[in-house]
Amino acid sequence: MDIKDKIIALSEAYGAAGDEIPAAELALEMLREYCPNAEIVNGNVVGKFGTHSAEKPSLVLDAHIDQVGMIVTSITSSGFIKVGNLGGIDRRLLPAQQVVIHGKKDIKGVICSIPPHLSNGDGKVLEIADIAIDTGYSKSDLEKIVSLGDSITFDVKCRKLLGNRITGGALDDRCGVAAILHTLELLENRETAYNVTVIFSAQEELGERGAKIGAFSLAPDIAIAVDVSFAYAQGEDEKKCGYLGKGAMVGISPCLSREISNGLINAAKSANLPYQLEVMNGLTSTNADRYSSSREGAKACTLSIPLRNMHTPTEVIDVADVVNTAEILAEFIGRKDV
Amino acid sequence: MIKLLKELCLINGTSGDETLVRNAIIEKIKDFCEYRVDNLGNLICFCKGKKTAGKKLMIAAHMDEVGFIVTYINEDGTLCFNEVGGIDTSVVLGRQVKVGNDGISGVVGSTAIHNLSKEQRETPPKYGDMYIDIGASSKEEAEKYVSLGDLICFDSEFVELGGNCIKSKAIDDRAGCTAMIQLIREGVEYDTYFVFNVQEEVGLRGSMVSAFSVAPDFAIVLEATTASDIDGVCGAKKVCSLGNGPVVGFMDRSTVYDKELYKMAFEIAENLEIPCQTKTMIAGGNDSGAIHISRGGVRTIAVSLPCRYIHSPSCTANTEDFENMLILTRELAKRIQEL
Numbered sequence: 001m002d003i004k005d006k007i008i009a010l011s012e013a014y015g016a017a018g019d020e021i022p023a024a025e026l027a028l029e030m031l032r033e034y035c036p037n038a039e040i041v042n043g044n045v046v047g048k049f050g051t052h053s054a055e056k057p058s059l060v061l062d063a064h065i066d067q068v069g070m071i072v073t074s075i076t077s078s079g080f081i082k083v084g085n086l087g088g089i090d091r092r093l094l095p096a097q098q099v100v101i102h103g104k105k106d107i108k109g110v111i112c113s114i115p116p117h118l119s120n121g122d123g124k125v126l127e128i129a130d131i132a133i134d135t136g137y138s139k140s141d142l143e144k145i146v147s148l149g150d151s152i153t154f155d156v157k158c159r160k161l162l163g164n165r166i167t168g169g170a171l172d173d174r175c176g177v178a179a180i181l182h183t184l185e186l187l188e189n190r191e192t193a194y195n196v197t198v199i200f201s202a203q204e205e206l207g208e209r210g211a212k213i214g215a216f217s218l219a220p221d222i223a224i225a226v227d228v229s230f231a232y233a234q235g236e237d238e239k240k241c242g243y244l245g246k247g248a249m250v251g252i253s254p255c256l257s258r259e260i261s262n263g264l265i266n267a268a269k270s271a272n273l274p275y276q277l278e279v280m281n282g283l284t285s286t287n288a289d290r291y292s293s294s295r296e297g298a299k300a301c302t303l304s305i306p307l308r309n310m311h312t313p314t315e316v317i318d319v320a321d322v323v324n325t326a327e328i329l330a331e332f333i334g335r336k337d338v
Numbered sequence: 339m340i341k342l343l344k345e346l347c348l349i350n351g352t353s354g355d356e357t358l359v360r361n362a363i364i365e366k367i368k369d370f371c372e373y374r375v376d377n378l379g380n381l382i383c384f385c386k387g388k389k390t391a392g393k394k395l396m397i398a399a400h401m402d403e404v405g406f407i408v409t410y411i412n413e414d415g416t417l418c419f420n421e422v423g424g425i426d427t428s429v430v431l432g433r434q435v436k437v438g439n440d441g442i443s444g445v446v447g448s449t450a451i452h453n454l455s456k457e458q459r460e461t462p463p464k465y466g467d468m469y470i471d472i473g474a475s476s477k478e479e480a481e482k483y484v485s486l487g488d489l490i491c492f493d494s495e496f497v498e499l500g501g502n503c504i505k506s507k508a509i510d511d512r513a514g515c516t517a518m519i520q521l522i523r524e525g526v527e528y529d530t531y532f533v534f535n536v537q538e539e540v541g542l543r544g545s546m547v548s549a550f551s552v553a554p555d556f557a558i559v560l561e562a563t564t565a566s567d568i569d570g571v572c573g574a575k576k577v578c579s580l581g582n583g584p585v586v587g588f589m590d591r592s593t594v595y596d597k598e599l600y601k602m603a604f605e606i607a608e609n610l611e612i613p614c615q616t617k618t619m620i621a622g623g624n625d626s627g628a629i630h631i632s633r634g635g636v637r638t639i640a641v642s643l644p645c646r647y648i649h650s651p652s653c654t655a656n657t658e659d660f661e662n663m664l665i666l667t668r669e670l671a672k673r674i675q676e677l
Binding site: 076078079080082088089090091092093094095096097098107108109110111112113114115116118123124125130132134135136137138141142155156157159160161162163165166167230232233234235236237240244245308309310311312313314316 | 471
């Protein structure tokens with residue numbers, strides 16, 4: 001499976017925050033190719049890469065396995081599903097979206113959309129409490145399949161766009177998962193400067209909770225959060241974005257380790273790999289924040305894949321950036337003196 | 339019949355270029371009637387019946403669907419676009435689309451939610467704030483695949499939901515087209531014209547000219563109409579409901595329907611013991627608006643499939659309503675010609 005197909009397979013697997021099992025199991029299967037001992041621990045997919053030795057510092061590569069979604073909070077007497085959000089959903093684009101409800105079996109539904117003749121032209125975006133999902137089923141038939149607390153995700157198939165770009169619904173952060181898998185591929189049969197452990201962590205979208213427990217359990221010296229960040233597009237502030245296709249974005253922030261940021265930059269430079277900088281002025285809102293302040297602290301950094309339309313069913317990335325991310329990581333982790 | 343509906347719904351036919359839909363329909367009906375394509379692209383079919391009635395009946399549906407058109411290509415390779423037909427921007431943002439005759443995949447993007455102000459998050463986007471991303475990294479690259487004026491369609495699956503419901507783009511009005519194909523293929527009692535119109539969604543343009551050419555005495559328009567029997571809507575504001583049968587309205591924004599035909603429709607439904615409903619709001623409009631005032635006037639009635647989330651990629655309708663719409667139309671056509 002080439003990397004593009006791997007990203008697509010991961011992105012099309014379901015894994016709303018708090019209910020990541022299908023996506024986590026697929027990622028586990030893929031990870032076991034490089035880390036045969038990998039397993040799912042309290043929702044996180046964890047695998048130790050290669051042979052670890054006492055003299056090397058430990059390094060964690062983290063990507064989150066969950067995606068934004070919704071959760072069933074009630075079923076109305078007419079059979080409509082009422083929901084809460086799992087993570088930051090753009091409510092402006094919910095009407096008439098096709099979704100999958102992960103009940104006893106997966107069933108499809110459509111988010112109710114108020115037709116123009118009833119909206120009074122007031123042009124307000126619906127509150128999450130006003131959102132309802134139409135499955136066609138009556139309440140009694142629906143209750144045989146769907147229970148309160150079931151998760152819901154957008155029903156979206158990836159599409160290949162021009163060049164090396166693709167669109168999908170959970171590229172945030174399955175492309176990060178794919179980047180880490182590709183890093184391991186590049187590191188196979190190479191000495192590493194660190195004892196590398198991989199974690200695909202749960203519940204990032206709900207406040208980096210999987211990474212919090214992962215950071216405690218793994219207690220690394222160094223942690224790199226491989227996530228996505230904003231790619232410039234129409235309507236975005238160019239000064240605050242990276243560009244699609246111009247390489248991974250190395251994070252620089254008071255909350256990150258400048259040593260690791262520089263290490264990643266130097267790795268890219270020494271291998272003639274493109275990279276971009278992402279300067280933040282405090283917390284990064286990624287799993288890196290959890291590693292840096294866990295236990296006695298860790299040297300944390302972010303390496304982000306530029307992405308358009310974050311948290312929508314139409315996220316867009318350039319696959320070249322995913323490959324580039326892996327190349328920078330492999331260059332950083334691989335031992336140069338052997 | 340649902341298989342045929344699915345096949346037609348998945349064909350792209352944004353108003354202004356209905357060629358692919360028309361070609362597919364011609365394939366289905368060419369052995370069962372005489373047909374011609376007029377200057378605007380309307381497909382006009384004549385079905386010889388066992389008998390010829392004294393009055394001429396035309397049954398009509400439209401082939402086009404709402405969509406978009408490329409208006410500009412940005413330096414970064416993204417496309418500016420506008421609606422073709424009325425589409426609420428809230429069902430446009432965050433969707434996959436197909437651009438142009440080659441069906442280039444694209445998505446409708448806008449500023450990420452994280453980078454919007456609180457006020458912006460609560461305001462639906464405008465067409466000018468959204469763009470279509472086909473993956474091109476420059477204007478030059480995009481221009482190899484897309485030209486200004488290319489039409490755009492929703493890229494949306496046909497899905498069977500629960501409770502006999504189906505979900506697709508373009509049920510409005512491939513449902514009417516499908517019903518007409520079925521009627522043509524099964525043959526008619528009396529000579530009947532079947533007209534597959536273009537450009538309904540941009541102002542009933544096709545039906546204006548086809549109604550003139552055919553010059554019928556009576557018309558039955560087969561349509562899909564807004565149902566909003568959804569969560570949080572009660573009473574008259576539902577307009578009509580899925581599962582309550584085909585919709586025969588007394589009046590909408592474009593037409594006051596023929597009173598005798600209106601009564602006849604409900605009488606037939608009662609006799610055949612099939613459900614039939616009217617609309618509880620004066621809303622919407624269809625080709626009847628152009629047809630009933632064509633030439634010296636045409637006695638017109640519309641039979642519609644109730645459809646939730648119309649003009650979105652997720653039109654949702656009930657297959658039993660669709661079956662009943664066909665039964666009602668078949669009998670109504672016969673009764674009209676016996677008037």
